[in-house]
Amino acid sequence: MVFNNIKLSSGYSMPIIGLGTYARKADPGQFRQGVEWGIDAGYRHIDTASIYGNEQEVGEGIKNKIKEGTVTREQLFLWNDCHAESDVVPSLKESLAKLQLDYVDLYLVHWPFSINANGEDTGIDYLETWRGMEEAVRLGLTKSIGVSNFNEAQIERLINAAKIKPVVNQIEINPTLTQYKLVDFCKKLSVVPVAYTPLGLISDARPEFIGKDTIKTDSKLADIAQKYGKTRAQVALRYLVQRDIAIIPKSFTKSRIEENLDIFNFELTQDEMAIMDSYNLNHRCVPAQKFSGLSNFPF
Ligand SMILES: NC(=O)C1=CN([C@@H]2O[C@H](COP(=O)(O)OP(=O)(O)OC[C@H]3O[C@@H](n4cnc5c(N)ncnc54)[C@H](OP(=O)(O)O)[C@@H]3O)[C@@H](O)[C@H]2O)C=CC1
Numbered sequence: 001m002v003f004n005n006i007k008l009s010s011g012y013s014m015p016i017i018g019l020g021t022y023a024r025k026a027d028p029g030q031f032r033q034g035v036e037w038g039i040d041a042g043y044r045h046i047d048t049a050s051i052y053g054n055e056q057e058v059g060e061g062i063k064n065k066i067k068e069g070t071v072t073r074e075q076l077f078l079w080n081d082c083h084a085e086s087d088v089v090p091s092l093k094e095s096l097a098k099l100q101l102d103y104v105d106l107y108l109v110h111w112p113f114s115i116n117a118n119g120e121d122t123g124i125d126y127l128e129t130w131r132g133m134e135e136a137v138r139l140g141l142t143k144s145i146g147v148s149n150f151n152e153a154q155i156e157r158l159i160n161a162a163k164i165k166p167v168v169n170q171i172e173i174n175p176t177l178t179q180y181k182l183v184d185f186c187k188k189l190s191v192v193p194v195a196y197t198p199l200g201l202i203s204d205a206r207p208e209f210i211g212k213d214t215i216k217t218d219s220k221l222a223d224i225a226q227k228y229g230k231t232r233a234q235v236a237l238r239y240l241v242q243r244d245i246a247i248i249p250k251s252f253t254k255s256r257i258e259e260n261l262d263i264f265n266f267e268l269t270q271d272e273m274a275i276m277d278s279y280n281l282n283h284r285c286v287p288a289q290k291f292s293g294l295s296n297f298p299f
């Protein structure tokens with residue numbers, strides 16, 4: 001499988017497609033199996049987080065494939081219960097131990113707000129967290145650092161204060177949440193936008209009918225998919241890649257893991273891109289409402 005790498009401002013590059021690994025419920029072994037199928041299919045970028053509780057299993061999958069000589073590189077996340085400057089490096093070391101790795105390629109601040117283990121607002125400023133992130137780079141524990149769920153003002157404030165710049169902002173982007181403004185803002189600052197929940201309302205995991213969405217049924221999308229011999233999901237992922245957005249679709253189903261990677265042999269026309277844009281509803285699949293009272297809540 002041939003796909004693009006996206007150049008990061010740190011000088012490293014990142015495969016434009018990665019495998020998401022978040023699952024509210026998963027049977028034991030599913031994470032490991034999903035990661036192994038993903039690496040077999042050709043994914044060379046894996047997204048996980050300490051809060052997903054799957055680092056051990058993800059690590060086992062990676063280790064098995066390293067043993068076989070199939071893979072060498074991974075990318076990771078930081079959850080936000082370790083935002084104090086002095087907590088960042090120990091938290092990353094704990095993740096690395098579970099993953100059985102010496103370093104990650106990319107480490108992210110998962111949200112701009114900060115909570116403790118009881119879910120209470122700690123009020124810790126993400127600029128403080130960032131100093132811990134910079135220390136992790138200096139110690140060689142991660143090659144690049146970035147953020148997730150940051151809004152424009154938060155990115156700008158961070159970039160103005162940072163010694164080491166964030167290379168990505170991982171945010172929800174999909175055809176029903178197109179995010180043109182934030183995506184353009186990130187690109188202007190050389191921050192690569194990475195789309196989480198890239199399938200949005202197309203995914204089977206999002207059956208909720210929000211009243212206006214037609215993306216699962218609209219014949220225009222069915223026609224585009226049929227023209228290229230692809231699925232609606234593949235067209236949605238292709239749409240993001242053509243906007244120069246990195247994507248991390250999650251699947252633990254072997255056929256879909258492969259399907260989601262098979263998007264680099266067709267090209268949507270400008271008119272087809274406009275049709276995809278027309279599904280925008282500014283609807284968040286991940287509104288994170290339970291965090292809305294916290295300081296630095298981004299939405
Ligand atoms: N930074 C953050 O705050 C967040 C980060 N993330 C990251 O982004 C990743 C992706 O986002 P996620 O929310 O999982 O959403 P996705 O858009 O990746 O959708 C995943 C769901 O869609 C199903 N699916 C996968 N492929 C297809 C397909 N081709 N056709 C139909 N359905 C499909 C999967 O089912 P199945 O597995 O059964 O195949 C799964 O239920 C996460 O796994 C996580 O790593 C996600 C949310 C927030």
Ligand SMILES: O=C1CO[C@H](CO)[C@@H](O)[C@@H]1O
Pocket residue numbers: 022049110286288
């Ligand atoms: O990464 C994540 C996975 O999904 C969760 C809820 O749906 C998010 O809160 C979180 O940021």
